[in-house]
Amino acid sequence: MKRVFVFDIDDTLYDQLRAFKRAVENLQIGNQKALDIPSLYQLMKKYGDETFSSTGFDKEKLREMHVFRIKRTLQEYGIKINSKQAMQFQLDFEEYQNDIELFPRMEELLDLLVAEKQVVGVITNGTIDKQVKKIKALKLHKWIPKNNILISESIGVSKPKKSIFKCFEKALSLSSKNEIYYIGDNYLNDVLGPKAVGWNTIWVNYREHNKPIGCKADYIVQDPKSLYGLIAKLIKT
Structure with a gap:
């Protein structure tokens, strides 16, 4: 039976933490060995997610958000950087x-x-320019047709809003939601979002976040090997 597997990109298909770590190292902010880089990264993502919905896709507002999120994150560790340093961090990132x-x-x-012969797609938040660069770097067109890739800026709506998932359904003329699986790392965007429109969800909890009370994910995996095993099993079912 043909099923539809739709992937997030960042921290689902590749490890964004590596780029973050390299950018932090360039800041030269003292005793970096004392920093918990994974926790720092999650905190930056948290502040970014909280402010992203209010920025839209205005480039100036996005830059302001990028500056704010790293400055606010480092403040949690008692580290102050100026806006110029924050912008350089973002450019390096x-x-x-x-x-x-x-x-x-x-x-x-x-x-x-x-x-x-399964249907493979991508739904990703972000600007077209940035996400296309990642798609090219990962060579995703080798497996995923261009028409099966939806970048939020292209329609002006981001996850977890229902309309971005409905737009994907319409673009691919998908009728049976029972056979659609969304795979992503962000619980709000990649589990609650697609669940709201009736999709199945696979939460790739590689960072071992605490499981929310009443967790709505249909499946949870902790590493890419487990994800491979789960999807291989779903295909055969």
């Missing part, structure tokens, strides 16, 4: 995201989905 690769087993998983 973006640059290092051009040097990325798929998680282990992810290429094998995409090969399997194509070989089994």
